[in-house]
Structures are given as C-alpha cells and as structure tokens.
Amino acid sequence: MTATDERTDGPAIGRPMRRKEDARLLTGRTNWTDNIQLPGTLWMATVRSPVAHARITAIDTSAALAAEGVVHVYTGADFPDLAGSTCVWPVTDDIQTAVMPAICKDVVKFAGDVVAIVLATEKYLAADAASMVDVDYDPLPAVVDMELALAEGSTIVHPEFGTNRTYTAKMPCGDYEAVRAKADRVVKRRFINQRLIPNTMEPRAVVAAPAVGMSDEITIWTSSQIPHVLRVLLALVTGIPENNLRVVAPDVGGGFGAKLQINREEVLAVVLAQKTGRPIKWVEARSEHFVSTHHGRDQIQDIELAVTNDGTILGMKVELLADMGAYLQIITPGTPLLGMFMYSGIYKMEALDFTCTGVYTNKTPTDAYRGAGRPEATYAIERIVDEAAAELGIEPLELRKKNWIKHEEFPYTQIAGLTYDTGNYEAATARALELFGYDELRAEQKARRDAGDTVQLGIGISTFTEMCGLAPSRTLGALNYVAGGWEHCTIRALPTGKIELITGTSPHGQGHETAWSQIASDIIGVPVEDIEVVHSDTGRAPYGMDTYGSRSLAVGGQAIKVAGERLVEKARLIAAHQLEVSPDDIEFSQGTFAVKGDAEKSLTLQALAFEAFRAHNLPDGLEPTLAGESTVDPIDFSYPHGTHLAAMEVDTETGQVTLRKYVAVDDCGVQINPMIVDGQVHGGLAQGIAQALYEGALYDSEGQLLTGSMGDYLLPSAADLPSFITDQTVTPSTTHPLGTKGIGEAGAIASTPAIINGVVDAIRHLGVNDVFMPASPQNVWRAIQNAKGGQA
Amino acid sequence: MVHIGVTVDGVLRHGDVEPRRLLVHWLREDLGLVGTTIGCDTSNCGACTVLIDGRSAKSCSVLAVQVDGAEVTTIQGLAGEGEWHPVQKAFKECHGLQCGFCTPGMVMASVDLLSENPDPTEHEIRCGLEGNLCRCTGYHNIVKAVATAAAEMRGEGA
Numbered sequence: 001m002t003a004t005d006e007r008t009d010g011p012a013i014g015r016p017m018r019r020k021e022d023a024r025l026l027t028g029r030t031n032w033t034d035n036i037q038l039p040g041t042l043w044m045a046t047v048r049s050p051v052a053h054a055r056i057t058a059i060d061t062s063a064a065l066a067a068e069g070v071v072h073v074y075t076g077a078d079f080p081d082l083a084g085s086t087c088v089w090p091v092t093d094d095i096q097t098a099v100m101p102a103i104c105k106d107v108v109k110f111a112g113d114v115v116a117i118v119l120a121t122e123k124y125l126a127a128d129a130a131s132m133v134d135v136d137y138d139p140l141p142a143v144v145d146m147e148l149a150l151a152e153g154s155t156i157v158h159p160e161f162g163t164n165r166t167y168t169a170k171m172p173c174g175d176y177e178a179v180r181a182k183a184d185r186v187v188k189r190r191f192i193n194q195r196l197i198p199n200t201m202e203p204r205a206v207v208a209a210p211a212v213g214m215s216d217e218i219t220i221w222t223s224s225q226i227p228h229v230l231r232v233l234l235a236l237v238t239g240i241p242e243n244n245l246r247v248v249a250p251d252v253g254g255g256f257g258a259k260l261q262i263n264r265e266e267v268l269a270v271v272l273a274q275k276t277g278r279p280i281k282w283v284e285a286r287s288e289h290f291v292s293t294h295h296g297r298d299q300i301q302d303i304e305l306a307v308t309n310d311g312t313i314l315g316m317k318v319e320l321l322a323d324m325g326a327y328l329q330i331i332t333p334g335t336p337l338l339g340m341f342m343y344s345g346i347y348k349m350e351a352l353d354f355t356c357t358g359v360y361t362n363k364t365p366t367d368a369y370r371g372a373g374r375p376e377a378t379y380a381i382e383r384i385v386d387e388a389a390a391e392l393g394i395e396p397l398e399l400r401k402k403n404w405i406k407h408e409e410f411p412y413t414q415i416a417g418l419t420y421d422t423g424n425y426e427a428a429t430a431r432a433l434e435l436f437g438y439d440e441l442r443a444e445q446k447a448r449r450d451a452g453d454t455v456q457l458g459i460g461i462s463t464f465t466e467m468c469g470l471a472p473s474r475t476l477g478a479l480n481y482v483a484g485g486w487e488h489c490t491i492r493a494l495p496t497g498k499i500e501l502i503t504g505t506s507p508h509g510q511g512h513e514t515a516w517s518q519i520a521s522d523i524i525g526v527p528v529e530d531i532e533v534v535h536s537d538t539g540r541a542p543y544g545m546d547t548y549g550s551r552s553l554a555v556g557g558q559a560i561k562v563a564g565e566r567l568v569e570k571a572r573l574i575a576a577h578q579l580e581v582s583p584d585d586i587e588f589s590q591g592t593f594a595v596k597g598d599a600e601k602s603l604t605l606q607a608l609a610f611e612a613f614r615a616h617n618l619p620d621g622l623e624p625t626l627a628g629e630s631t632v633d634p635i636d637f638s639y640p641h642g643t644h645l646a647a648m649e650v651d652t653e654t655g656q657v658t659l660r661k662y663v664a665v666d667d668c669g670v671q672i673n674p675m676i677v678d679g680q681v682h683g684g685l686a687q688g689i690a691q692a693l694y695e696g697a698l699y700d701s702e703g704q705l706l707t708g709s710m711g712d713y714l715l716p717s718a719a720d721l722p723s724f725i726t727d728q729t730v731t732p733s734t735t736h737p738l739g740t741k742g743i744g745e746a747g748a749i750a751s752t753p754a755i756i757n758g759v760v761d762a763i764r765h766l767g768v769n770d771v772f773m774p775a776s777p778q779n780v781w782r783a784i785q786n787a788k789g790g791q792a
Numbered sequence: 793m794v795h796i797g798v799t800v801d802g803v804l805r806h807g808d809v810e811p812r813r814l815l816v817h818w819l820r821e822d823l824g825l826v827g828t829t830i831g832c833d834t835s836n837c838g839a840c841t842v843l844i845d846g847r848s849a850k851s852c853s854v855l856a857v858q859v860d861g862a863e864v865t866t867i868q869g870l871a872g873e874g875e876w877h878p879v880q881k882a883f884k885e886c887h888g889l890q891c892g893f894c895t896p897g898m899v900m901a902s903v904d905l906l907s908e909n910p911d912p913t914e915h916e917i918r919c920g921l922e923g924n925l926c927r928c929t930g931y932h933n934i935v936k937a938v939a940t941a942a943a944e945m946r947g948e949g950a
Contacts, residue, residue: 254891
C-alpha cells in the first residue's frame with residue numbers, strides 16, 4: 001500500500017492516500033461544537049421527564065431561578081406553540097403525525113421528554129439549577145409494546161388520533177396469493193429487529209450565536225450531518241427568516257444517522273439566542289443521549305417465503321410493525337420504508353407483498369440509524385433464505401446461487417421495480433469462499449457435530465445488496481418525501497492557483513476532504529494537496545443535501561466530476577484565446593492546456609486562474625473568474641453488494657458465542673480511496689455485529705429505559721471484536737459517471753444476518769431455528785432450552 | 793475554591809477550582825485545552841484519557857484538586873510543536889481514526905499501553921484498549937496502528 005501511496009504520477013483515484021483530516025484530529029487541533037466558547041454564553045440545561053407517560057400537574061421553578069448564575073428558566077407555557085422537530089416524510093395520505101413540542105406543556109410522552117430548560121452563566125450552575133426544578137407528575141399508563149399498543153383498549157399515546165396506529169403502507173408487487181398457492185412450501189418466521197441506540201462518540205451539541213453588529217444573521221454550530229437541510233427546517237419551525245440563519249457543522253464526531261435530525265435543543269438554542277441576545281450553548285451528556293437522541297431499528301417482522309421443493313423462490317410476504325416511539329421526527333415513518341424495495345435482496349421472485357404499520361409508543365422516537373431500513377430488509381431476506389434452505393434440506397449457499405440474479409442478467413429489474421444496473425454475485429462469493437476456507441470449515445463443523453462437542457461451529461452467510469445514492473428527486477417525490485435528492489459542487493480556481501472545492505456533502509468521519517480532492521485532482525489536473533475542500537457551512541457552501549444513506553460519493557461525487565469538467569472547459573477557452581488557436585486545438589492533460597502538436601505552447605490551469613482573475617486578456621464575452629459548478633440529480637440509485645461469511649462458535653452449555661472468523665467481500669464499484677473503503681467496511685461490520693451479538697435497548701413495562709448508560713448497553717470494545725478479513729471485487733456502476741457506488745452502510749447491512757445465520761447454524765441440530773438478538777449467552781441458552789422443550 | 797498548581801503539557805498552571813470540578817472540565821474550560829474530548833458521563837468511553845505522571849487516566853474520573861502538584865499530558869502536549877509521537881504517526885498511516893472524536897483518548901491510552909508493554913500481541917492490544925470506545929473503525933485499524941507504533945518504537949519500523 002505504501003508504494004502506491006507514494007506514487008505521484010497517474011491518477012489519484014484508486015490510491016490509498018492517507019487522509020488530510022488526520023493532522024488536526026491526531027493533534028487535538030479540532031473544532032468540535034463543544035470547543036466553541038463565545039463571550040457571554042449562557043449554558044442551557046434540560047429538565048427531562050423521569051417517567052414515560054404522565055400529566056404535568058405543576059412546575060415550580062422558583063428555587064432554580066434563585067440559584068447562582070441562573071438567568072432564565074423556561075417551561076412549556078413559555079413556548080406553547082413551538083415545535084421541537086418536524087417530519088419531512090408523511091409516508092401516506094392518512095398518516096397521523098404527532099409533532100414533538102420544543103418543551104412539553106401538559107403531558108410527557110416518553111422518559112426523557114423535556115419539561116423545562118435552564119439558562120445559566122456556567123455549565124455546572126445550569127446543571128445544578130436544572131435539578132432544582134420541581135415537577136409534579138400524574139402518571140398515565142405507558143404504551144411500551146407495539147402489539148399491545150394496537151390491541152383493543154390500549155392506552156392511546158396521542159388521544160386525538162383515537163389509535164396508536166401511525167400509518168399503514170402497502171406495496172404489493174406481483175400476485176403473492178397466486179404464487180403462494182402454487183408453492184410446495186411456505187416458510188414462515190417472526191424476526192425481531194431490536195431497538196438500537198446509536199451512540200456517536202461525540203454527543204450532540206449546539207451553540208447558537210445571536211445576530212451582532214451589522215448582520216441579522218444567527219449562527220448555529222451544531223454537531224449535525226445535515227447543516228443545509230437543518231437551515232431550511234429551523235427557518236420553517238422557528239419562523240426566523242432562512243436568510244438570517246447560518247448553520248455550521250464543524251468537526252462532527254460521528255453520525256450514523258443519529259445526527260440526521262432536527263432536534264428540540266437546536267430549535268430552543270436558536271430561539272433563545274434571538275430572544276436573549278446572548279450565545280446559547282447546549283452539550284448533551286451521554287446519559288441524555290441514551291434517552292433523547294433518536295433510536296434506530298425496532299421492528300417486528302413477520303416473513304413468509306413461498307418456495308418449491310427444488311428450491312425455487314416464488315415470492316415473499318413481509319408484514320412489519322415499526323415502532324415510531326412517541327413522536328415523528330425528520331424521517332421516523334419513512335425509515336422502515338427505506339428498506340421496502342430491498343426485501344427481495346439479490347433474488348429473483350414473482351411476487352413481493354409488503355405491508356408496514358407504524359406504531360406510536362411511549363418511548364424515544366426512532367429514526368435513521370446506519371443502513372436505515374436496509375439492514376432490516378437484508379436481515380429478513382438473508383435469514384429466511386437460510387431457514388428455507390434448512391426446511392428444504394438444501395445447502396444454504398446452493399439455494400442462494402439457484403435464485404440470485406446471474407451476472408449475465410444485468411441490468412435486471414427486480415420484483416419491487418428497481419433496476420439493478422450491475423452486479424457480480426458469483427465473483428464476490430467465489431472470493432469470499434476462498435478467503436474463508438469454506439469447505440474446510442464445513443468439514444470441521446461436521447466433525448464437531450459427529451463428536452458431539454460442547455462447542456459447536458456454525459457458518460453464517462449473507463449475500464446482500466443495498467441501494468444507495470439517495471436519490472433521484474422524482475423518485476423521492478413519488479414517495480411523498482418533501483425534499484429532492486440532488487447534490488452540488490463548485491470548484492473555484494483562486495488567483496494564486498489554489499483550488500477551493502465547495503461541496504454540499506457534510507462529512508463526519510468519512511474522509512471527504514481527502515477523497516473529494518482525489519476526484520477533483522484527476523479531473524482538473526491539480527495536485528491533491530493544492531485542493532481545499534469546503535463543506536458543512538451554509539455561509540461558505542450554500543447548496544447541499546448533506547450526508548446520509550451512503551449518498552455522498554454516489555451523488556456528490558457526480559457533481560464534483562461535472563463541476564471539474566466545466567471549470568476545465570472555461571479554462572480551455574481562455575487558453576485557446578491566449579495561445580491564438582481554436583479551443584478544439586487545445587489538448588488538456590494533467591493540468592496543462594497545450595496546443596495540439598506543439599506542446600511548447602501551453603498554459604497551466606494555475607496560470608489561467610490568474611488570467612481569469614485579472615481579466616486583461618479574455619475572449620470577448622467571456623466572464624472573468626474561473627470556476628465550474630454543478631448540481632446533479634442522480635438518474636438512478638446504485639447497488640453495492642457483497643458476500644459476507646462468519647464462523648461462529650457456540651458453547652451449547654452456556655450459550656456463549658464467539659466470532660472466530662469474519663470475511664467480507666464487498667463490491668462498491670470503482671474505489672476512490674481503497675483505504676477509506678476498508679475503514680468504512682470495518683466500522684459498519686462492528687455496528688452490524690454489535691446488533692447481532694451485543695446491543696439492544698430494553699424497556700420495562702412502565703416505559704423506563706433499562707439500558708440507559710454505557711454500563712448497561714453493551715457497545716463493543718476492541719476486546720469484543722476480532723480483526724476482519726476484507727476484500728473487494730469491482731463491478732463498476734453504470735448509473736454513476738465514475739462507476740462508484742456507496743460503501744458507508746454496507747458492513748452494517750450485511751453483517752447482522754451473517755452472524756445470526758452462523759449462530760443458528762451452529763445449534764440447528766439441537767432444534768433451534770432462531771435466536772433473539774442480541775445473541776447474548778442468555779438468549780442463546782434460552783433458545784437451546786426452548787428447543788429441547790425444557791424450562792427456560 | 794481550592795488553589796492548585798499543575799504542570800500541564802510542560803507548562804506550570806495555577807488555578808482556583810471548586811473541589812467538585814472534574815479535571816477534564818478544568819483542562820477544557822479553564823485552560824482552553826479543548827483537544828481532550830468528553831464522550832460520556834460514566835467513565836466508560838475513555839475519550840478524555842490523559843497521562844497523569846506518565847500513566848493514563850480518564851480525566852472525567854479525576855478531580856482537578858487531585859492532580860495538584862502532578863504532571864498532566866494531553867494530546868496537545870504529547871509531542872513537541874510540529875512533531876508527532878510514533879503513535880500519532882501510526883494512527884495516520886494505518887487509518888486508525890475516522891471521525892477522530894475518540895482519537896485523543898485512544899492515542900493516550902495506546903502510549904501508556906506501549907510504555908508498559910513494548911511488544912504486545914494483538915490480544916494484549918485489544919485488552920489494553922478495552923476502556924476506550926470507538927464507534928467508527930471497528931478497532932481493526934486501531935489495533936494495527938498500535939502494533940505498527942510498537943514496532944517503530946522498538947526500532948523495527950519499516
């Protein structure tokens with residue numbers, strides 16, 4: 001790797017370049033939101049409901065107001081009409097939308113709901129005063145379980161709707177009943193995709209600075225994935241004109257969907273900065289993060305797979321219950337539907353009958369979390385295919401091969417109507433099997449089984465695909481999503497020849513500063529180190545749709561290419577003019593514009609940037625300055641895929657699971673920076689494996705979060721994970737001009753079913769055909785005992 | 793208020809602090825040394841790890857008054873100006889960081905780990921960093937970085 005890294009000739013795309021971002025991050029010269037300390041700042045502290053559902057009967061703020069340093073205490077009565085969030089994806093026409101208030105006035109609807117806020121001159125003093133606010137609650141029954149929530153006589157989270165049903169979305173593709181009738185067998189399972197708590201390492205934080213001096217602009221620094229979208233939404237929610245809001249996401253310490261949100265703390269900070277005329281600062285404590293930052297997943301999946309005895313998949317039925325939590329936030333109802341098109345996975349089938357019902361409960365709202373809908377879909381299809389293989393007595397890999405879309409069949413329009421542009425499942429699988437040592441491990445599994453070993457071996461397979469590149473704007477419109485899915489880039493050649501690349505994507509660990517420079521370097525022929533990537537500040541990068549859903553390269557990368565090409569075309573006109581030839585006679589290569597056949601006569605892009613700046617000698621009618629800009633609406637999604645294999649050891653006496661070996665072969669098309677690709681896969685794997693083995697939010701029947709700290713919610717440490725074996729096959733996308741796809745979520749999407757398939761495979765001979773996630777010793781032991789018919 | 797004198801990143805600093813003030817808050821808010829981050833409030837995540845008299849400690853679990861007279865080293869004082877510690881270099885070379893929020897603590901914990909065990913196995917690295925959480929890297933490249941730094945510090949670097 002080092003050898004190619006040192007290469008200075010040839011394309012930058014494809015090189016494992018070390019990251020530009022790292023210098024500041026490794027030396028502490030960072031600009032996290034919590035680092036921003038403005039003169040006169042008031043610290044905001046929240047008072048949160050300790051109960052899941054209750055009527056507020058009284059709030060006494062007098063002690064808090066009298067405390068040292070306290071400037072204001074606000075309750076819901078002070079902002080009766082202010083929303084704390086908004087939902088931009090009303091997925092059906094009859095959806096019942098409950099909006100989170102900025103501060104609850106009469107009723108709290110989840111443990112963690114905000115009932116008051118304190119503004120004080122210091123962090124500690126704000127926290128002290130928050131603990132002095134005295135709230136009387138009259139408890140109401142809590143709605144915790146989705147099925148009970150829909151049952152007759154349940155307490156209703158939002159009485160005005162008369163039901164806890166938020167919406168029911170249906171997508172019937174083909175005639176499922178007809179294929180079910182001709183099936184030899186219908187394999188049915190209920191899978192639980194448990195609730196997860198994202199836990200970015202940087203908690204959320206916001207600083208809002210009021211307009212000062214001649215500017216009417218309120219500046220908001222916030223730990224967000226979506227500064228551009230947030231600006232629009234803050235304007236809509238607060239009524240403050242959008243042109244008076246500047247949103248900056250400075251260094252952001254991880255997102256994973258958790259920072260794809262408009263949060264009440266952001267709304268309040270903006271409104272209070274305007275009201276008080278002082279900077280407002282709020283930094284989330286980890287204990288707050290557990291209850292107040294949106295959660296992920298939380299679906300009950302009833303899955304049917306209709307198959308013939310020879311192993312042909314005919315159709316699939318999907319019935320989901322999706323827990324919304326107490327309110328709808330930015331894309332709460334849409335998150336489960338992001339997987340809607342992916343339930344058929346990589347397999348051909350004649351019918352897919354999809355239904356999803358959203359359900360309100362007295363819990364923290366759910367929303368996007370790494371993969372958002374696609375991990376759930378992939379889990380369902382990859383698990384049910386393994387179950388079908390077991391019921392039919394067919395090797396699980398063989399069943400997959402029999403039904404997957406063959407390499408020569410691409411482009412292929414699958415049952416949900418998506419056209420997969422390219423893919424090569426055969427190649428990825430062959431490579432994975434080779435790296436894994438599949439046959440040897442199968443032999444070992446058999447030997448252990450024959451010997452009746454206490455520790456059994458299982459092999460988990462996941463041959464997945466996903467959709468990324470959210471999204472063609474018209475597609476989003478057809479799905480009732482409020483916004484578009486385009487992305488913007490402006491590339492400016494500054495007078496000194498340095499390059500400013502302004503992107504609408506908003507990185508928080510993905511290395512855009514490096515990767516975007518690599519792309520632009522190849523297109524405009526300027527060294528990577530001369531390119532500065534500007535992002536995540538609506539004042540400097542005015543247009544953007546931000547970063548989520550593995551869209552940044554898939555969509556934003558296209559805009560970089562077009563913007564670069566436009567810059568080159570303008571520079572070509574200046575070069576032709578000054579070299580006194582026709583633009584067609586100019587050859588552009590590696591940053592130099594030369595006259596064809598006379599390489600001595602040439603101008604560099606840097607020189608042309610200065611010419612465009614001074615404008616002494618430009619072609620008639622050509623405007624001064626040298627830049628190219630582009631806003632690209634993607635023509636379609638792209639479909640990364642891969643084959644993941646997991647060797648799982650299960651102690652049949654204790655239920656202890658050990659991940660012995662993990663192989664991930666991914667195909668994300670052309671790679672801009674293979675080092676970053678590997679890193680993205682590693683991180684995704686850790687989160688997907690953690691869902692399978694370690695993490696899970698648990699509530700008691702009163703709606704209390706039982707896993708509300710890092711001591712109770714098992715985030716894996718280095719000691720809980722192995723090193724991974726990763727590799728890639730390259731099948732370029734044809735929907736993307738650079739041939740790239742996305743990679744940010746693939747690891748999280750693929751790995752969860754691979755792990756559970758492996759665990760079940762290890763103990764299937766004991767009669768087990770499912771294990772609840774996380775596959776903790778307790779859950780695995782219980783599954784074994786249940787299968788034995790014993791008391792668990 | 794209690795008066796303390798602490799050598800922080802090689803500079804003697806005096807301050808009057810509340811007895812309850814956490815070291816990490818004193819560093820970040822009173823001294824402006826914001827390179828050290830705060831990731832939790834239960835001493836689990838390790839983002840705030842610094843060296844106190846050469847040994848790693850989570851600065852959220854230490855009171856400022858407890859380090860009176862001690863030497864504290866943060867990520868900002870780990871190497872001289874313009875210089876990098878071998879662990880910092882290895883984290884960059886091995887892509888041992890993504891968002892970078894856990895990185896200050898991860899680097900400081902690794903420095904301490906290697907001072908105790910200059911030639912750790914992969915298992916020893918993983919167990920040695922158990923108190924530091926990362927959500928981006930899956931630890932794969934962090935482990936690689938620590939092993940790479942160890943080799944470099946033993947004089948076996950490439």
